Amino acid sequence: MKVSCNIKVNHLSRVEGHGNIRIRIKNGELLEAGWDVVETPRFFEAILVGKLWENAPYLCGRICGICSIGHTLASIRAVENAFSMTPDRQTERLRLLLKHMETLQSHILHLYFLAAPDFLQLGSVLPLIESHPEVVQRATRLKLLANDACDIIGGRRLHPTRTVVGGFTMLPEKSQLAQLKSRLEAALPDLIKTAELFHTFALPDFVRETEFVSLLGKDHYPFIGGDLISSDGVVRAEDEYLQMTNEYMVDHSTSKWSRLSRQSLATGALARLNNNYALLQPKAREIAAGFSLQPVNHNPFMNNIAQLVECVHVVSDSIAILKELLAGKWQEPRQPVVPKAGRGVGAVEVPRGILYHAYEFDPAGRITRADCVIPTSQNNANIHYDIIELARQSAAQQKTDSEIQRLAEMLVRAYDPCISCSVH
Amino acid sequence: MSARERTYLGVPVKKPRAAFFEFTSCEGCQLQLLNNEATLLDFLSLLTIVNFREAMTESSDDYDIAFVEGSISRDDEAEQLRVIRSRAKTLVAVGSCACFGGVNQLKNRFNDLAWVKEQVYGSHAIDTREAVPLSAIVPVDLSIYGCPIKKEEVEKVVTNLVLGKSIDYPRYPVCMECKDNHNVCLFNLGQPCLGPVTRAGCDAWCPSNRLGCWGCRGPAEAANVRQLRQIMHEHGFSDEQLLDRLECFGGFADYVTELKKAAKE
Numbered sequence: 001m002k003v004s005c006n007i008k009v010n011h012l013s014r015v016e017g018h019g020n021i022r023i024r025i026k027n028g029e030l031l032e033a034g035w036d037v038v039e040t041p042r043f044f045e046a047i048l049v050g051k052l053w054e055n056a057p058y059l060c061g062r063i064c065g066i067c068s069i070g071h072t073l074a075s076i077r078a079v080e081n082a083f084s085m086t087p088d089r090q091t092e093r094l095r096l097l098l099k100h101m102e103t104l105q106s107h108i109l110h111l112y113f114l115a116a117p118d119f120l121q122l123g124s125v126l127p128l129i130e131s132h133p134e135v136v137q138r139a140t141r142l143k144l145l146a147n148d149a150c151d152i153i154g155g156r157r158l159h160p161t162r163t164v165v166g167g168f169t170m171l172p173e174k175s176q177l178a179q180l181k182s183r184l185e186a187a188l189p190d191l192i193k194t195a196e197l198f199h200t201f202a203l204p205d206f207v208r209e210t211e212f213v214s215l216l217g218k219d220h221y222p223f224i225g226g227d228l229i230s231s232d233g234v235v236r237a238e239d240e241y242l243q244m245t246n247e248y249m250v251d252h253s254t255s256k257w258s259r260l261s262r263q264s265l266a267t268g269a270l271a272r273l274n275n276n277y278a279l280l281q282p283k284a285r286e287i288a289a290g291f292s293l294q295p296v297n298h299n300p301f302m303n304n305i306a307q308l309v310e311c312v313h314v315v316s317d318s319i320a321i322l323k324e325l326l327a328g329k330w331q332e333p334r335q336p337v338v339p340k341a342g343r344g345v346g347a348v349e350v351p352r353g354i355l356y357h358a359y360e361f362d363p364a365g366r367i368t369r370a371d372c373v374i375p376t377s378q379n380n381a382n383i384h385y386d387i388i389e390l391a392r393q394s395a396a397q398q399k400t401d402s403e404i405q406r407l408a409e410m411l412v413r414a415y416d417p418c419i420s421c422s423v424h
Numbered sequence: 425m426s427a428r429e430r431t432y433l434g435v436p437v438k439k440p441r442a443a444f445f446e447f448t449s450c451e452g453c454q455l456q457l458l459n460n461e462a463t464l465l466d467f468l469s470l471l472t473i474v475n476f477r478e479a480m481t482e483s484s485d486d487y488d489i490a491f492v493e494g495s496i497s498r499d500d501e502a503e504q505l506r507v508i509r510s511r512a513k514t515l516v517a518v519g520s521c522a523c524f525g526g527v528n529q530l531k532n533r534f535n536d537l538a539w540v541k542e543q544v545y546g547s548h549a550i551d552t553r554e555a556v557p558l559s560a561i562v563p564v565d566l567s568i569y570g571c572p573i574k575k576e577e578v579e580k581v582v583t584n585l586v587l588g589k590s591i592d593y594p595r596y597p598v599c600m601e602c603k604d605n606h607n608v609c610l611f612n613l614g615q616p617c618l619g620p621v622t623r624a625g626c627d628a629w630c631p632s633n634r635l636g637c638w639g640c641r642g643p644a645e646a647a648n649v650r651q652l653r654q655i656m657h658e659h660g661f662s663d664e665q666l667l668d669r670l671e672c673f674g675g676f677a678d679y680v681t682e683l684k685k686a687a688k689e
Contacts, residue, residue, distance in 0.1 A: 013481040016451055040448045040498045041552060046543040047530040055668055058638065062527050062571065065452025113458070113479060124480030126473075129465065144461035155633035157459060158452050158572045162633050169634035249548040420451050 002028035003394075005401030011038075012412055014114040014124070016066055017376075017419020021408050023391045028398065033391040035384040035412065037253040039423035048359070048370040053079050053165065053339055056359060056367065061159050063372065064421040066109070068159045069102040069150060070350030071357070071372075071421075077225060078357040079165045081239075082344025083337060083365075090331045091167040092224075097321045098153045098163070099223050099348070100314035105146035105157070106351035107269070107307040110416040111194065112139035115304050118410045119201035135197065138190050142311075145183050149318075152176045167334040174326060181322040184315050188283070191312050195287050198308060203301045204407055208389045210298060210382055211262050212271035213244055215349050221272070221279040221313060223349045229275050231296050232261040239345040241356045245373045255422040257381040258373070264381035267353025268415065269306035270297065284313035300386055301414045307351075339365025352376055352418050376422035379415050386411055430469070432587050440586060443475035443487040445508055447494030447501045448528050448555060453519035453573045454478050454493055460575045467579055470586050489514045489585065495521040495528045497555040509562040514585065517557065517564045518578075520571035520640045524674030527571070528555035533671065557674065566591060571640035571673055574626050594624040597644035598637050602628035610636045616661045618669050621647035621676075642675025649679045653686075663687040 009021040018039045024031040044063055048056060056079055061072035073095055080087065087095065112135075113125045122128070129136050147157040152172045154160030162169045215222035216229035228236045228244050236243050247256040258265060273280070273288070274295040280288065288294070288309045293302055341363040347356050353375030360369040387408055394404045430437045444454055458479065460467055474484040490512035496502050509515055520526040531540045532554045541550050558564050568581055584591050594600075598619040602609075605628055610617040617636030619628065623644045630637050643649075649670070656666045667683055670676040 011477060013477045013483075014479065016478060040501060041544070041550060042448060042497070042528050042555075043531045043540050043544050043552070044527075046534070046540040047527065049543065052664065052668060055672075059527055059530075059672070062450055062452075065450040065455045065572070068450070068452065109455075109458070117481075123482045124476075126468075126480065129468075140461040140464065143459075147459055147461065155635070156572075156629065158456060161630045161635040164635070249545065254550065420449065 003398055003401060003404070005404060007401060007405045007408065009405065009409060012409060014117065015413055015417050015419065017417065017422070019412065019417065019419050021387060021412060023387065023404060023408060025391065025395045025404075028395050030388070030392045030395050033388045034252065035380065035387050037255040037380060037419055037423060039254055039419045041254050041423045044424045045370045045372060048367045051367050053337075053361060053365040053367065056370075057163065057165060060357060060372065063374075063424040064418055065158060066106050066418055067102060067350040067352065067355075067421070069098055069154055069163070070348055070355055072160055072163050073099060073224065074346040074348040074350070074355050074357040076163060076165050077346030077348060078344040078359050080344070081346060082342045082359060082361055083340055085166065085335065085337070087167065088331065088335070090325070090328070091333075093321050093325055094153055094168060094171075095163070096224060097318055098150060098160070100318045100321075101146045101149035101153070103314050103351050104311055105143055105150065107311050108139060108142045108146065110351075111198070111304060111307060114416065115413055116197070118406070118413065138193060142187060142190055142194075145187055149180050152180060164334065166337050169334065171330055171333045177322055177326055181319060181326070184319050184322070187315055188312070191308075191315060194311070195290065195308060198305065199290070203299070203304070204410065205299070206301060206390055206393065206411070207298045208300070208386055211260055211265045212274045212296065213260060213265050213267050213378065214272045214275045214354055215347060217276040217279040219279075221276050221281075221317070225347060228347065228354070230260055230265065231271075231274055234260060238347045239343075241345055241347060241358070241373065245356065245378060247373065247377070253380060255377045255380050255419070258378040259381060264385050265378060266300070266382045267375050267378045268303055269310050269351070270300070270303040271353060272349055273306045273309060280309065281313045281316040283316050284309045287312050300382075300411060303414045303416070307416070339363075350375060352416055353378060372424055374418070374422045374424060376415070376417045376419060379417065380422060383412055383415055383417065437586060439470070439472050440488040441474045441484070441486060442471040442489045442491065443484075443512070444473070444478070444491045445475070445493070446478070447492070447505065448497040449494030449519070449521045449526070451478060451493065456572050456575055457578065460579070463579065467582070470582060485511055487512060489516060491516045491518050492522055492558055493518045495525045495555040495557055496561055497528060497552055499553065502561050505558060505561050514565045515558070515562065516566045516568060517559065518568050519573050520569065520673040520675065522558050523567045523569055524642055524677070525555045525557050526673050529674040530671065531555060569623060569641040570626055574629065577625055595645040596624050597647065598622045598624050598626065598628050598631065598641075600624055601626070602631045605632050607631055610634070611655065611659050614659075616656060616659070616665050616669065618652070620655070621649055621652050636669075638669045638672050639676055640673045642673070643679065647679070649676070649683065653683065
């Protein structure tokens with residue numbers, strides 16, 4: 001029997017923000033399918049115009065409730081680049097540690113609370129509290145660790161308080177860092193258990209070739225600043241980001257879309273891993289190998305596994321950063337800021353992919369122009385064309401309409417989209 | 425623990441049906457609820473959650489309490505909010521966006537939506553209106569202030585709501601809590617701060633991390649902004665810096681109008 005269906009998912013659940021999936025199939029033929037973003041725009045790029053530089057990180061962190069730290073750090077980097085400031089080693093280390101802890105927090109939230117219920121045929125993580133308390137406890141233990149670390153370093157897990165242009169308003173106590181290091185060491189077995197859990201899940205076997213865009217690591221798996229690379233061989237400097245993003249509008253989305261060498265591009269954990277696999281910590285590479293995850297992998301569902309691999313990477317790397325910080329003496333936390341006219345770009349890898357903030361300043365340090373390009377807005381076209389291809393393949397394989405809907409929802413969730421962010 | 429077993433002073437406690445909704449926002453306040461790892465399960469046992477799109481697929485239109493995050497900045501949002509209001513016995517505004525318009529209302533300051541749209545979307549048509557708090561559209565029963573909300577305060581408000589106890593907000597400013605934390609005054613560290621005029625209840629969250637207060641919780645009772653302006657001037661801060669903070673979240677809207685007038689004189 002050839003499948004006919006009319007799938008409409010309005011305001012997809014277990015994702016951040018508001019997006020709709022539509023798929024229409026008649027007698028096994030795909031009529032139409034797509035991804036619509038209906039989120040209300042907030043106009044941050046207009047809001048910033050006329051504001052003094054110190055407003056930028058404070059306001060821009062509020063673009064996103066999940067990756068507020070990433071936005072704050074990208075914003076700070078853009079301001080510092082415009083004012084020709086370079087963070088010292090201590091600030092650079094603390095920012096990366098903070099960034100790692102946000103990555104851990106966000107990936108764990110996604111893996112356990114948003115993605116896992118699909119593989120267990122559940123609507124949310126809530127039934128697991130009764131049936132599998134050890135799984136929920138492990139998830140909350142990891143998330144709590146990451147959030148506590150963000151409190152210690154950034155002052156607050158959401159909308160951080162200590163992160164400012166020039167460095168930090170204050171530093172953590174060494175004793176807090178020593179305790180954090182022990183907790184991170186104890187977290188590695190929890191991540192191994194998480195990998196065991198995901199080994200029991202059947203990841204859909206779906207491939208659509210695309211172009212992966214990320215930062216290009218030199219000595220380290222990249223998170224803050226540096227050159228930009230695509231898996232199709234494009235390499236650009238950080239301040240040439242517009243040549244990587246090429247934003248355009250479509251009628252069925254309030255988010256802008258992006259493209260580079262192809263119809264669409266992908267960014268995020270899988271893109272970072274595909275472009276920088278050799279720079280992963282050895283323990284993280286072991287986890288990747290266990291799932292046969294190697295570059296260049298074109299299965300979007302593997303983004304879940306790439307996030308898991310990155311959890312192991314950031315925990316291992318954080319332990320190394322903490323060793324260095326604990327061995328040294330605290331320097332001044334904050335450099336003075338001297339505003340000047342000019343333009344600055346900050347590119348930062350946040351949980352969902354590469355994020356760009358760019359500002360132009362007048363001589364007094366007032367913003368005259370602002371531009372933010374969000375990972376999910378870069379991913380939206382890729383999600384859209386993935387849904388079309390998934391629907392086409394599913395129709396050919398004569399899957400049922402409920403199975404097609406389930407797969408399409410899982411596909412979008414695999415990107416861990418941050419839709420409010422994409423319509424900032 | 426089931427609802428039947430839960431009692432307060434020997435009296436059984438009802439487990440209200442709660443729904444969570446979000447409009448123009450970063451959805452961070454909802455995440456703050458999930459961020460309560462240590463007390464999350466206890467908190468969840470107070471309520472029957474029937475609607476929480478960010479975390480669960482199941483949903484229902486039958487609820488007692490609606491927790492609403494975000495400001496209203498499009499006609500369809502206003503319409504949905506009216507429907508939520510008609511279904512909920514208690515409507516709680518969650519966070520600065522819902523209470524005051526939040527950072528979203530900063531676009532209103534240009535008094536030129538056409539320019540705002542053009543700045544971000546060029547010639548592409550996009551639907552928006554001035555960002556307003558929930559109370560501009562429907563009556564609001566309770567407000568939980570802050571950007572972001574503070575989990576301890578949410579838990580206190582929700583517990584009191586469930587137990588039918590009255591809900592009291594501090595009337596004094598953040599400055600009092602800051603002193604109580606034995607912090608060095610931010611002004612003495614060379615930082616501007618709205619602590620003297622902002623409603624307390626956050627335990628001086630930002631000043632305790634050496635970041636001056638930006639007023640996300642709105643004005644304290646009898647906030648003396650005129651006096652604060654003088655303090656700012658004495659410490660070498662401009663009206664522009666004071667205005668940046670006062671207008672950031674929308675809670676000080678009346679004072680902003682006054683200050684803009686005074687700054688021109």
